[in-house]
Amino acid sequence: MAYALSLPSDEPLRLRALAGDEAAFESLIRPLVEPGLRLALSMLGNRRDAEDATQEALTRAWRKLHQLRPGMPVRPWFFAIVANQCRNMRRTAWFRLTSVVDAIHHQATPQPDVERLDLERGLEQLPATDRGALFMHFYLGLSIEEVAAAVGISPAAAKSRIYRACRRLRPAVALEELE
């Protein structure tokens, strides 16, 4: 699936947003809201939580915009905020409660086949950050370097994390196969 994920290096836009221009911030962040929402959904599992997390991430991004240094790509920076917000939400008792409800509801949904069900369960059982890394790399098409920046680890560690997650899903996967 292709998204317009790559923001141009629009330094004037960043500077205007930094100075308090809301319209510039909107222009800067608009292409990232939908993929950010999708990332949050992949990590949290339900739409309501994903929307709350993305909204909070937008608020934090506005507040923390001055921490986006010149030359820093906006995409991994914003996804890092989304991912952190998701990790934070997962820790609350409220989240665990709603997740149980969602899980019960989810189990009533017909499943296609055993193999896919295994994979789906495997993905659900991964740590949210690992699942988010897989989602960013495989589904959103981020490079290893971008995933690393978003997760807050080195590219080597990001590659290793994705590889380990894949091994948990399919033990036969070899590191060399990871692009």
Place this chain on the structure above:
Amino acid sequence: MNDLRKEINEVFARQQGQLGDASQASNRMLRAATGGRRVNRQLWPSLAGVALVLVAAAAVGTSVVFRGLHPRTVTHGGPTPIPSATPAPTPSAAPTALAQPLNVPTSTAVILYHDPVNFDQIDGTTWDGSAKGRLGVNPEAGNGVLANPAGTLWATTRDIRDRTGQVVTTLASNTKGFSGTWADDGQHYCSMVSKDAMGQVGGVPATLQVTAVGQAPRNVVQIGRVYDQTSAGIAACSIDKDRAVAVQSSSIGTAVQFWVVQLSTGRVLWTRPSGDIRASRDGEYIAEISYKQATGSSSTTIYSPTGVVLGHVAGRVDAFSWDGSLAVQMENYGQQVSVINWRTGTVVWKGPSNGGYLEAMPEPGGQRIAVSVSDPQHPQTGGFPPRNVYIVGPDGQAVKLLTDVM
């Protein structure tokens, strides 16, 4: 691997199906950013005594956890005294996470930060740098939750925990939680709560709530309404001065309106439609930042405890000292930071010319301010920048307390 990637993407795609046309949700969030401002101004004219509200996460008090990302050189030694902010060379050291626990009385104020080597470890240092160590708190607690001014208690959106991570108070349940802020006594937590506003035409009412540690939350007053994806928060909360500053914001965090509320009675002392604001810790002084699109510059107006204009400051004010006498000011975010006496316009301290401002926090009960700036020698490579932390005194004397922390 290609087969696995395809299968994984198929599972993700099925999950993503519940979003439907996600662009609608995305547009709604962004529309709320600017549309919410217009709606609120139409619905809530600035009427004295009208009890409406919400606060902007944009105006929420400074988190005491400095955040950043990749470690480079780490200095865990004592503070480096410097008379002004002349950039000092950073000594080389092998990067190792702090191993020893922070050994200070629980009442001692500390500055908390992510360990430069291990992001999931929360470290603390006393304001004079005489003691440093890692905290026993659940490392996850440092990620996005707020510690009180002294760093002794932590608030998540649902509960309050002590330094060991143990829950000491549960906050409101069955509500939509917004980031709140700690009161100046460090024992009360102030927040805005509402029912979930998703899909509710006309929004839902919001309530300013104060929670004393170990006690049930107390509703102070119902003020304002929350719409889909708009934010609400507390810019300042003071048990000492019996007031809180509640702010309603657009979805991107800029303030739409703020209310100064008397905590004991719920009475609105004064209110004003507004852009971005910052408040002193006691809610007495409010800095309203205005951005002029034509010139691309900002200016700040400072209001008194009763809403009278006290003065104007060029650029942006981002924080106050604990007593409100000093302000952290810069022309724009990312530029050289200064600490000023805003009443006289005197520049007390100027930050490094090559280090962009990141965050500031006042010393609880003191006159010093901790100011963090980026380190040009170690550029940001991830989501959060490595930062140097200076402790600035009212006399302009500054100490570089931490180097390249996160």
